[in-house]
Amino acid sequence: MKFKRLFLILWAVFTALMVLMIQGGVTSLEAFSPDNRTELSGGSAATVSKATKTAFAQPIKNLDRKRRRVFVFGDHLFNTQWVQAPSSVATLDGLGPLFNRNSCAGCHVRDGRGRPPLPHEDRMLSKLIRLSIPGQTEEGGPLPHPLYGGQLQEQGILGVPSEGRTQVSWEEEPGTFADGKPFSVRQPSYRFTDLAYGPLGDEVLFSPRVAPAVFGLGLLETVPQADIVKQADPEDRDGDGISGRPNYVWDFVKKDKQLGILGWKANQPNLKQQIAGAFNGDIGLTTSLFPKPSCNEGQPDCLKEIKFGEQPEVSDEFLDKITTYMSLLAVPARRNIEGVAEKRGEKLFYQAQCASCHTPKMVTGKTSEHSEFNNQVIHPYTDLLLHDMGAGLADNRPDFEAEGQEWRTPPLWGVGLVKNVNKHTFFLHDGRARDLMEAVLWHGGEAQASKEAVLQLSETERTELIAFLQSL
Amino acid sequence: MMISPRLSKTLSCVLLCAVTCSTVAVANAHHHATTRRQQIAVKDVDLKPYVENYAEVVYRNYQDAHTQAAMMKVAITAFLNNPNETSHKAAQDAWVQARKSYLQTEAFRFYEGPIDFVDAKTGEEGPEGRINAWPMNEAFIDYVKEKPDSGLINNPKFEISIASILESDQVTDEADVSTGWHAIEFLLWGQDFNNEGPGQRNFEDFIPNQNNNDRRRQYLTLVTQQLVSDLTFLEAEWKPNAENYRAKFLQGDPKATVGKIFTALATLSAFEMASERMTVALDSGNQEDEHSCFSDTTHQDFVFNAKGISNVYFGDYAGYQGKGFDELLAQMNPDLNQKITAALTTTQESASQIDQPFDQVLASAQGSPPRAEVEAVVTALENQGEAFKELGPVLGTSVEILAE
Numbered sequence: 001m002k003f004k005r006l007f008l009i010l011w012a013v014f015t016a017l018m019v020l021m022i023q024g025g026v027t028s029l030e031a032f033s034p035d036n037r038t039e040l041s042g043g044s045a046a047t048v049s050k051a052t053k054t055a056f057a058q059p060i061k062n063l064d065r066k067r068r069r070v071f072v073f074g075d076h077l078f079n080t081q082w083v084q085a086p087s088s089v090a091t092l093d094g095l096g097p098l099f100n101r102n103s104c105a106g107c108h109v110r111d112g113r114g115r116p117p118l119p120h121e122d123r124m125l126s127k128l129i130r131l132s133i134p135g136q137t138e139e140g141g142p143l144p145h146p147l148y149g150g151q152l153q154e155q156g157i158l159g160v161p162s163e164g165r166t167q168v169s170w171e172e173e174p175g176t177f178a179d180g181k182p183f184s185v186r187q188p189s190y191r192f193t194d195l196a197y198g199p200l201g202d203e204v205l206f207s208p209r210v211a212p213a214v215f216g217l218g219l220l221e222t223v224p225q226a227d228i229v230k231q232a233d234p235e236d237r238d239g240d241g242i243s244g245r246p247n248y249v250w251d252f253v254k255k256d257k258q259l260g261i262l263g264w265k266a267n268q269p270n271l272k273q274q275i276a277g278a279f280n281g282d283i284g285l286t287t288s289l290f291p292k293p294s295c296n297e298g299q300p301d302c303l304k305e306i307k308f309g310e311q312p313e314v315s316d317e318f319l320d321k322i323t324t325y326m327s328l329l330a331v332p333a334r335r336n337i338e339g340v341a342e343k344r345g346e347k348l349f350y351q352a353q354c355a356s357c358h359t360p361k362m363v364t365g366k367t368s369e370h371s372e373f374n375n376q377v378i379h380p381y382t383d384l385l386l387h388d389m390g391a392g393l394a395d396n397r398p399d400f401e402a403e404g405q406e407w408r409t410p411p412l413w414g415v416g417l418v419k420n421v422n423k424h425t426f427f428l429h430d431g432r433a434r435d436l437m438e439a440v441l442w443h444g445g446e447a448q449a450s451k452e453a454v455l456q457l458s459e460t461e462r463t464e465l466i467a468f469l470q471s472l
Numbered sequence: 473m474m475i476s477p478r479l480s481k482t483l484s485c486v487l488l489c490a491v492t493c494s495t496v497a498v499a500n501a502h503h504h505a506t507t508r509r510q511q512i513a514v515k516d517v518d519l520k521p522y523v524e525n526y527a528e529v530v531y532r533n534y535q536d537a538h539t540q541a542a543m544m545k546v547a548i549t550a551f552l553n554n555p556n557e558t559s560h561k562a563a564q565d566a567w568v569q570a571r572k573s574y575l576q577t578e579a580f581r582f583y584e585g586p587i588d589f590v591d592a593k594t595g596e597e598g599p600e601g602r603i604n605a606w607p608m609n610e611a612f613i614d615y616v617k618e619k620p621d622s623g624l625i626n627n628p629k630f631e632i633s634i635a636s637i638l639e640s641d642q643v644t645d646e647a648d649v650s651t652g653w654h655a656i657e658f659l660l661w662g663q664d665f666n667n668e669g670p671g672q673r674n675f676e677d678f679i680p681n682q683n684n685n686d687r688r689r690q691y692l693t694l695v696t697q698q699l700v701s702d703l704t705f706l707e708a709e710w711k712p713n714a715e716n717y718r719a720k721f722l723q724g725d726p727k728a729t730v731g732k733i734f735t736a737l738a739t740l741s742a743f744e745m746a747s748e749r750m751t752v753a754l755d756s757g758n759q760e761d762e763h764s765c766f767s768d769t770t771h772q773d774f775v776f777n778a779k780g781i782s783n784v785y786f787g788d789y790a791g792y793q794g795k796g797f798d799e800l801l802a803q804m805n806p807d808l809n810q811k812i813t814a815a816l817t818t819t820q821e822s823a824s825q826i827d828q829p830f831d832q833v834l835a836s837a838q839g840s841p842p843r844a845e846v847e848a849v850v851t852a853l854e855n856q857g858e859a860f861k862e863l864g865p866v867l868g869t870s871v872e873i874l875a876e
Contacts, residue, residue: 072747
């Protein structure tokens with residue numbers, strides 16, 4: 001008798017708790033914690049209250065003179081329009097011979113996000129196509145295309161033909177929410193024209209990528225790698241349908257494999273290498289990390305041009321300064337965190353298990369040379385891991401250990417400010433989503449269940465979910 | 473030139489204060505026993521008259537800037553009506569003259585006032601980006617060396633109208649500036665390949681019915697008109713006794729308002745002038761990496777920016793002398809007042825000593841005396857910015873050095 005009563009009591013308590021948890025929306029692996037509802041997305045020193053077009057371009061608070069000087073000069077390098085060598089300014093020349101844009105800010109406008117070309121634009125302005133063929137390099141990376149290298153460079157300096165042009169066309173794919181409201185998303189398809197160095201061939205693998213926003217990366221670099229890897233569940237042992245895999249990529253300084261944390265496929269281990277890679281591929285500038293020019297065998301006009309200019313074209317001093325600049329870019333503070341719609345949307349975000357991959361919170365370690373980044377509680381809304389996002393989003397192009405359907409969870413901090421900074425709301429790796437809801441609707445693979453949950457929401461709830469995302 | 477009347481004004485204020493404030497100082501002695509020389513706490517002062525005077529200084533400065541720009545427009549119209557060497561020179565001179573008053577208004581940026589507000593709902597922004605955006609990719613507007621077909625002017629597919637020019641402004645790249653002072657400057661002077669002086673654009677670029685000259689003429693007319701109308705807007709927003717920004721500004725919490733005023737001064741000093749316009753130029757090794765590179769008038773930019781900062785602190789503009797913050801600080805914290813006054817003097821003196829044209833400094837060797845002179849201005853501006861920050865705790869507000 002006694003045991004039966006005790007059992008009943010326990011059962012009642014358990015049921016009550018379950019009901020409370022479900023009502024409270026705390027069903028996901030990543031439980032909502034009131035601490036996560038904070039304006040301080042980037043922690044105490046690296047969050048800036050700015051919601052205007054320069055929201056992504058602010059440095060951390062209270063910069064001392066020395067770092068302010070470096071920050072501002074790095075900003076200048078970020079905006080510099082590099083020119084062909086030889087020029088009257090040897091420190092700022094060396095563009096190309098093949099390139100995509102002549103400045104960092106050309107793609108990452110105001111340190112923000114790129115987008116696909118609009119109908120009236122006849123070329124890619126802040127988006128590019130990575131190229132490879134099946135196989136791997138010695139370092140384990142994608143095997144560059146034998147004629148075109150690692151990406152299609154759509155511009156060349158005088159006398160060097162550009163590699164080609166990308167033609168994007170879009171096909172609408174209609175769908176409906178459970179309440180009967182129709183929607184449409186658009187699937188891109190690509191055609192490559194004006195190919196100057198021969199056909200791309202049947203084996204070619206390509207991956208379209210828009211330029212991501214570049215703030216908050218100094219903080220992400222300071223998160224202990226062990227903490228990131230700890231979140232991984234490659235075999236899905238907890239059975240929640242979500243794996244999360246680390247990418248291990250080549251570190252060209254350490255000459256070793258390291259955890260990849262940056263880039264759409266987590267294919268860069270740190271900010272400096274990311275920047276040097278972008279200088280090399282996107283602007284055609286050499287650095288001590290990547291001393292080879294942006295030419296391949298079979299591009300004789302390109303090879304002829306590389307004798308000009310001082311080597312490396314971007315000095316170590318300049319590379320360090322621009323790396324410091326980008327490390328110091330602060331995260332914009334959240335807005336309206338106590339708004340009714342925002343709070344309801346937040347609850348829906350957890351209920352739909354979005355927080356399982358877009359994990360709200362991380363804690364930085366103490367490895368940064370900038371003491372402001374050490375031991376900070378930050379809210380990037382990413383686990384920095386790779387997830388299978390389904391066939392719809394797949395580029396089918398492996399990148400180190402990332403497979404063709406896998407993408408790194410992108411951070412969501414600042415996502416609501418893209419329209420203020422960049423005057424557009426194109427999202428996802430290739431900018432196919434025209435607003436945040438379309439981005440959600442493209443989620444498949446491990447995120448299929450989350451998408452299904454969103455499809456079931458009422459119109460009001462959908463507005464609330466978006467209001468929450470806009471507040472990030 | 474302005475030091476002597478200023479000094480007497482400050483001195484008389486200190487003397488006056490010594491008498492009238494002594495009783496207040498005793499009454500409040502227990503609040504700040506640790507800061508011996510602080511006489512009046514912020515809770516005992518009325519900041520409003522100082523805020524009101526600030527608004528008057530802003531208004532007078534924008535009014536002047538508008539008038540000067542309108543005079544420049546007259547000179548540019550005269551030049552276009554009859555393009556020759558003399559009328560070209562007159563238009564250039566009018567630009568240089570008009571800049572002087574505008575540069576002083578830069579002390580009113582950085583707190584989302586009419587010049588650089590952003591409406592979060594509509595996305596509408598103040599005209600700063602249209603008026604003074606820099607650095608500028610000149611090839612976006614007109615031909616440059618070895619690129620005769622470059623720019624909006626030489627692109628026949630581009631319809632030249634103010635709407636289309638504004639739509640193209642800084643869209644795909646921050647440096648793709650299509651309007652403002654520096655666009656006009658580039659059209660009047662052209663690229664500067666002259667080691668000894670400014671750009672050497674020929675007036676013949678503006679003779680009608682040749683090449684793309686008509687498009688260039690139209691472009692210059694339109695961007696000049698846009699600048700004048702933007703300055704008209706700013707003047708109207710600060711006009712006294714009107715339903716405008718000034719009315720709202722005066723109703724705000726005076727402490728918070730004073731925080732904005734000094735954040736603007738600290739930011740213009742330590743960030744915009746010292747870093748953005750001076751150290752970047754020094755560190756890049758590029759002779760034309762300067763603010764007003766086509767006309768070679770960067771030196772004047774520094775001098776009048778510094779003057780604008782000083783105007784706000786002392787509450788003056790041109791012939792007008794009002795209730796300055798120096799008077800307030802003389803009562804509240806004479807040490808800090810002295811420090812700021814000295815910093816303003818050092819900045820203005822050191823800025824006036826920079827070699828001209830500024831691009832010659834940039835061309836000079838590392839560690840050379842001309843560079844050391846500019847480094848001295850940088851230090852003075854950094855000190856000045858930090859002195860303004862010290863006003864925060866004194867005035868019960870927050871003063872920051874922002875980095876835009």
